[in-house]
Amino acid sequence: MVRITLVQGDITAEAADAVVNAANSSLLGGGGVDGAIHRRGGPEILAACEDLRRSHYGKGLPTGRAVATTAGRLPADHVIHTVGPVWSRQEDRSELLASCYRESLRVADELGARTVAFPAISTGVYGWPMDDGARIAIETVRTTPTRVKEVRFVLFDAAAYAAFETAL
Numbered sequence: 726m727v728r729i730t731l732v733q734g735d736i737t738a739e740a741a742d743a744v745v746n747a748a749n750s751s752l753l754g755g756g757g758v759d760g761a762i763h764r765r766g767g768p769e770i771l772a773a774c775e776d777l778r779r780s781h782y783g784k785g786l787p788t789g790r791a792v793a794t795t796a797g798r799l800p801a802d803h804v805i806h807t808v809g810p811v812w813s814r815q816e817d818r819s820e821l822l823a824s825c826y827r828e829s830l831r832v833a834d835e836l837g838a839r840t841v842a843f844p845a846i847s848t849g850v851y852g853w854p855m856d857d858g859a860r861i862a863i864e865t866v867r868t869t870p871t872r873v874k875e876v877r878f879v880l881f882d883a884a885a886y887a888a889f890e891t892a893l
């Protein structure tokens with residue numbers, strides 16, 4: 726069984742085998758976690774993302790999918806980029822959010838990663854309510870078969886930490 730731990734902090738400081746980026750389908754950077762990862766990780770990550778766009782994802786990485794690159798200068802070995810769904814009041818997109826966690830763990834298994842750090846995907850710019858995002862994150866990681874030993878949720882503020890603690 727995977728061990729789930731919670732920490733409050735900045736995911737770019739995590740020395741995990743892989744850190745997950747809450748990216749967008751362009752893979753070319755943005756704000757939030759994505760901006761922080763590219764800033765701290767340096768240009769090597771963007772160069773790897775540009776290669777992936779050229780080789781595999783000319784139309785962008787679809788929502789709910791995940792793909793790995795170098796972690797550049799980050800203290801992690803790999804970055805796994807995943808594209809969360811934008812929150813919608815009209816449409817239930819929970820399955821796409823669950824897919825981000827599942828697909829990231831699948832990619833982590835391919836990499837042989839034993840420790841993986843996740844942010845609270847979609848709960849920033851993409852507007853997903855934190856309590857629901859936390860519930861989906863915890864439930865999906867708990868029920869996904871994986872060889873990853875530890876999943877660490879790195880929550881940016883006290884409110885996010887509290888939501889994950891409740892979900893756990």
Ligand code: AR6
Pocket residue numbers: 734735736737747748749754755756757758759760761809844845846847848849850851852853879880881882885
């Ligand atoms: N470490 C950990 N968590 C963080 C950090 C950090 N350094 N920075 C922000 N958070 P977001 P999304 C939290 O917006 O909602 C980008 O522009 C933040 O408080 O990073 O999936 C992409 O390019 C929130 O709880 O990702 C996309 O266009 C959570 O991480 C879009 O934003 C996710 O917030 C993706 O939006």
